[in-house]
Amino acid sequence: MKKILIANRGEIAVRIIRACREMDLSSVAVYSECDRSALHVRLADEAYAIGPSAPRESYLRIDRLVDAARRSGADAVHPGYGFLAENEDFAAACVGAGLTFIGPTARAIETMGSKTAARGAAKRAGVPVVPGTEDPLGADATSEEIAATAQSIGYPLLVKAVAGGGGKGMRTVVDPSDLASAVGAARSEAATAFGDPAVYLERELPRPRHIEVQLLADHHGAVVPFVERECSIQRRHQKVVEETPSIAVTPALRAEITSAAAAVAKGVGYTNAGTIEFLVDENGRFYFLEMNTRLQVEHPITEMVTGLDLVQWQIRIARGERLDVDPARALTPTGHAIECRVYAEDPDNNFLPSPGRIVALRPAAGPGIRDDSGATAGLDVPIFYDPMISKLAAWAEDRPRAIARMRRALAEYLVAGIRTTVPFFTWLLSQPDFSAGRFDTTYLDGVLKAQNGRPFVEPAAGVEEMAAIAAALHTALSPARPPANGGSTGGRWKTEARLEGLR
Amino acid sequence: MKKILIANRGEIAVRIIRACREMDLSSVAVYSECDRSALHVRLADEAYAIGPSAPRESYLRIDRLVDAARRSGADAVHPGYGFLAENEDFAAACVGAGLTFIGPTARAIETMGSKTAARGAAKRAGVPVVPGTEDPLGADATSEEIAATAQSIGYPLLVKAVAGGGGKGMRTVVDPSDLASAVGAARSEAATAFGDPAVYLERELPRPRHIEVQLLADHHGAVVPFVERECSIQRRHQKVVEETPSIAVTPALRAEITSAAAAVAKGVGYTNAGTIEFLVDENGRFYFLEMNTRLQVEHPITEMVTGLDLVQWQIRIARGERLDVDPARALTPTGHAIECRVYAEDPDNNFLPSPGRIVALRPAAGPGIRDDSGATAGLDVPIFYDPMISKLAAWAEDRPRAIARMRRALAEYLVAGIRTTVPFFTWLLSQPDFSAGRFDTTYLDGVLKAQNGRPFVEPAAGVEEMAAIAAALHTALSPARPPANGGSTGGRWKTEARLEGLR
């Protein structure tokens, strides 16, 4: 393996380029129209345009990606996460074109991509699953049959798309009378989002924590599970903050849940990197939720507490190397790591996306900080993709110090031109419930509801005064924009001020 | 302790501000005239001007620093490294003004600041020192007396300033007939540089490695030595690259040399952070060289392999906390870390300083990289201070991977407007001798001599062509600077090109 095409964009493409460079491999970027100036294009060794900005015309075009691989002479493809990373047709197309797909087999992606099939695989491995239907609801099942099935599972329950992901095609049902309409809505949403209307039913656990286990598996039978990540801080089923290890996982639970994860992976002959997500209930019982057959967004925190490079291992596994990682090391965290997903969203306006030009950007740095980003000053945050601009991760000796370090990093993170979720994280990380680890997957939606649109960071009076002072000075000193009711001494005054006052 | 005045500038001031913020302490910056826009001023909670740019009128003015501490209501002072960090009068003045000095006692600074007194302290602790005179040469010693002393030590030898540092006031003597003039030159240089002409003689070891031991010591008798750092890559006695652990140190030698370091510190009742430097000869025998009674430039690599925050520990020790660090942990490195000191110097022009405006800067980032910097785009590198703009550190599982990661980081480090030592590091880290760890303190001066002014990175033909192409495109597309023998289609062409060609 000498040259890797990266079938992705943004920070994860940059992450993979870095791994390639450290391994002395050439990297090939692909880009859509609006990504021509993106950082991954600037950092890669080669770059190929693959079409218009809309993902279905570029980053989701299997034909163009395979063609770019052929033109560049790449011998392998890394899919990153998102886009085609969990698309078995893409994995198969790569292999069909003689390219090494840096990920699991198409067959493993297909099996674990069906939530019901994945639940079956977990059960066969002896791993508990959330109570629910074993198979998708029949397309011709009557309302009465569905209601009876639901009754046997118990309420509240979730209607979930078999092909689901990212909280789509999912409905909570508390009252049995809402069941039929929820099934209908979920089916239609699933059909639109995934091209597959199949849904199934699953009991909704009351206040679960989201605990997941990263795995690596080679082509020689080795499967290594890693210390768990906790991703319970979610907004509408989307992860927002992740950390490792979990404050809620005892050594005994860690041993159990990581063994369970490895058993599931072994059962399906899984290879490369993957993550098994579990729900853990208030009594510490865990249930298989689903498997992600790819690198996770939040992989850096696992790298920080274990010192292992997951992307480099993906590449090494794909080229046939043996996974000679000490299993105890993978399970033993050194210190504590937290990741905040910095999004171009306005937290004080219902987290609406805030695309636009980043006019100034100085990410946090210094001890214990890792910033994985595809953003630089001067770049636009495009409207076509996930608006994540940076994954800010902090490592420290223990959880309180990691939180303190992350707060420090957020305080020095400088960005202008777009709104970001930085102020929201500043607020969240100062909540006593967060510090105490008192949260579950319902926590954030609950506090957001309680916040009811109030700003997360209400500027203190002093801060508002400073903003007023800064705005006045900025306006007074800007040549291009004389104030409407300007100064008495006119233009020369301003020039002098610029020359002398501003050093 | 609530508020710390940082009596320093640049990256180390930024480093200390970060520690303060993580510990919920207020930080007070001081700045000279040319540092008004410096990053440490922007990041601190408060900032006080302390005078003109020349260090002796600002950062070396004890009265102004103590006054700024008083005005700000600071209750402690961190001196950083350099400037007044090893000045016992400053430590005493802080204590006299009721401020906690975050460092050792004035007495410890004074004792260990004299090279001959420090050698005496090492000997009393049973630690071998490089053979040499126990006391400074008498000011009235005759040439014959000095020659006899030199003969008893053996040639080659070094004439060294008692108050020395940074390679100043030092002369190598190979031929006995050069002794008298070398002593005279060293005395006069020492008098100028340190205000103290005293010199002593020390045997010059043939090909020593520079190995140093970081220490922490609290006010309750605990002294903890850390895994060694290797700093043999030096240019004219100035460290250029540091790494930890050393490839040349066996577990047995580590146990011995760290115990020796702790014994010296205990013997002088040392407190806070300090570093004991040793020379290790080709047979693995070590000799006390000197002690630095402050935080070292290269402390980040120790933090990276031990996970301990040395600056936070300095503050905790200063406020009386117990040093409850597991000694085994401090001695057991996790992985390997390397630091490159990125200087504003032109390596291809005899490392002449390259002050000026940094017009573009994008430091390296991503997995395993730590960038401690006081530089940002738009800032001038002042002519008055050490021209270091960044300490770039890479951590990885092992030494080869740390080198690969550092090379990746150097490749993505983007800086324009000044020359830096980045191309030199790119060259150095690809040298087989460096990879193999075959070096000693004479290595770099030797290869620099052999290089004899040839550029470190001779641009490949392809790179020169790309530079020519880029320069042509840049000129063609820049509005302000039409080419002398410009295009045939005139101005409109260029505007169009700008509008359409450049997206």
Next chain:
Amino acid sequence: MQHFEIEVGGRTRRVAVARTGDKFAVTLDDRTVHADVARIDAHTLSLVVDTECPTGATDPVRAAFEVTIAPDAATGQLIVGVGPTPVAVAVNGRRARRRDEASGGNGPQRLSAPMPGKIVRVLVKSGDPVRARQPLVVVEAMKMENELRAGRDGLVAELHAREGESVDAGALLVVVQ
């Protein structure tokens, strides 16, 4: 001396700026602070501001601030970032036109698409009574479903959003009266 009317946090403050040597005296309502200003780049200022102790008993504290200043295209305001806190500021009446519309007050609320996207759900019908912060329309954009909410209590006077339709940024979707 220059005078500004600056609206911040719902209050309009009178600000006067005068040079005093190499610093600036900034009078905010009736309090004057002395600011030392350094421009870092087009969008960033470093301020060192003398903050007087109210009783005058001690020396002024010289507080350091790094602030970013960038226009908010949506509202015409300036967003001033003071540390991690973004503060919306209107200078001399450059007020929040679109944000105003969105956030209620007097007159009808005209709810527009803040970004190009696809209408995935319309949650109200024309004539429906709505409450402030009630979700009205869900737009999918940037891989997320984004709820657009009512800024005030009222009735749905106009409804231009249709499920499944693609819309451009700025397209009028709902008017609440």
Next chain:
Amino acid sequence: MQHFEIEVGGRTRRVAVARTGDKFAVTLDDRTVHADVARIDAHTLSLVVDTECPTGATDPVRAAFEVTIAPDAATGQLIVGVGPTPVAVAVNGRRARRRDEASGGNGPQRLSAPMPGKIVRVLVKSGDPVRARQPLVVVEAMKMENELRAGRDGLVAELHAREGESVDAGALLVVVQ
């Protein structure tokens, strides 16, 4: 089409730039490459360049380069950073005046202080013969002692440096003839 004479690595190359659609055809001596250019900021370009296989047997490789371009105040050249490699480039005869003087060639070498500092050692006397790269004067600046060396063989024709003296940037120190 625009034409440039570009000196790089001691050679002068003729470069022609022409627009071809949204790219540029750049002809370097007799070889043409197609470059797609994006300006990142005033000093940074992203280039994606079609590099033809010499035999034409395969598709061109589309090599990506991020380059920085900044003038070198000391020489008047452009410093083009291609990855970590700085390349000095002179466009249309904007040649290295000061660097030229310093680096020998024809005519006397006029050695000036590259930065303000203090002369700590003068290692030659007027009339001394010197060899290329021989240290002549040591200037202390930025906490370092910096050796200034002869750029060519010759004789010390003028000596203006005195030990202990402070000098400004650009001050003439030695002339070697």
